[in-house]
Amino acid sequence: MTEAPMPLWEVFIRSRAGLAHRHVGSVHAPDAAMALQSARDVYTRRGEGLSLWVVPSAAITASDPAEKDMMFEPTASKIYRHPSFYDVPDDVGHM
């Protein structure tokens, strides 16, 4: 018989001051405090970080990769969102 599943948590680490927290993996733990403990032991054994976040995996809403075209394709045609779209005189220098 399969035993009761242990909740899953996503782990994020800030590796240096000035950098954003980055997803590194997941851990199983009964509650947030133990998830944090476990994340420390599993993902920061060699000074990988200054700060840790654990987030219940079930709390994450993700976009569906099958709908990635519908989701992201419309930006491909909007080249006027990029600076290189605009013509300015060369002699204006760096702008």
Add this chain to the structure above:
Amino acid sequence: MYTQGLTPQASEDGNDPREAAFQARIDAEDRIEPNDWMPDSYRRTLIRQIGQHAHSEIVGMLPEGNWITRAPSLRRKAALLAKVQDEGGHGLYLYAAAETLGISREEMVEQLLAGKARYSSIFNYPTLTWADIGAIGWLVDGAAIMNQIPLCRCSYGPYARAMIRICKEESFHQRQGYEIMCALARGTPAQKDMAQDALNRWWWPCLMMFGPPDSESQHSDASMRWKIKRFTNDGLRQKFVDATVPQAHLIGLSMPDPDLRFNEATGHWEFGAIDWAEFRRVLAGDGPCNRERLAARRAAHADGTWVREAALAHAAKRRARREAA
């Protein structure tokens, strides 16, 4: 995170039109991510391989754990403890990677304890002397690194990312093992004999770690096409032999293989016949320590049950109290 709401899509392998697009992505070195469509056989192959890999890391803690309290110095003890702890971490990264494919860690552990899932045959050999700890780090972790470096480019994203993390940690494992062997090989005649004896016992089982010869390997073709695997068993085995033989000679040890010779023309070390009957016997459950290893895992799991149950009950109680407040 990807296990939630994931319903494995049924596909008759071979005649789903999505399969061609899937293979095209792989051919273009694109990475496959958890919620992407994939053929069932790709999913099953990965679940089996990553699960076996995770189990190997966990069972692999046992032969070395056997020597932690008997390490000859504090330095050696701290290093061995850190290494064994790393292996536990490797097991956890890998279980998490397998879970993204829609199997739970509980299910995988259950398969291991029921004897239905495999782990590397190498961990069914005993660690009889301290030199075995040197031989394991040097040879077993050395062979594992050979296997694992190409897996950092595996087509399945979560597995590749776990392997990158693991490979970074493995190189200390191999170096600490080789350092132990160097110290023994430079020591008293009795110490040197102990090092040679460990090498004699571990060498052949290490060559078997790469799996059956290419002529007999049943999973290789599809795995190569899917870029789960990038080198053949025999190819990796040869790389390992070529890398390791000079390391043994450098510290005055010799391989237990009368047929070993360097081929000037090919630049490779040629080695004698591997006893595949032994490999199959160990894999089938009849190695020197198979029963002991599984019994140790079962006991650890059973002894921890009340802790897992109590922790879950405690968390549920606190949640209920918070919600009532």
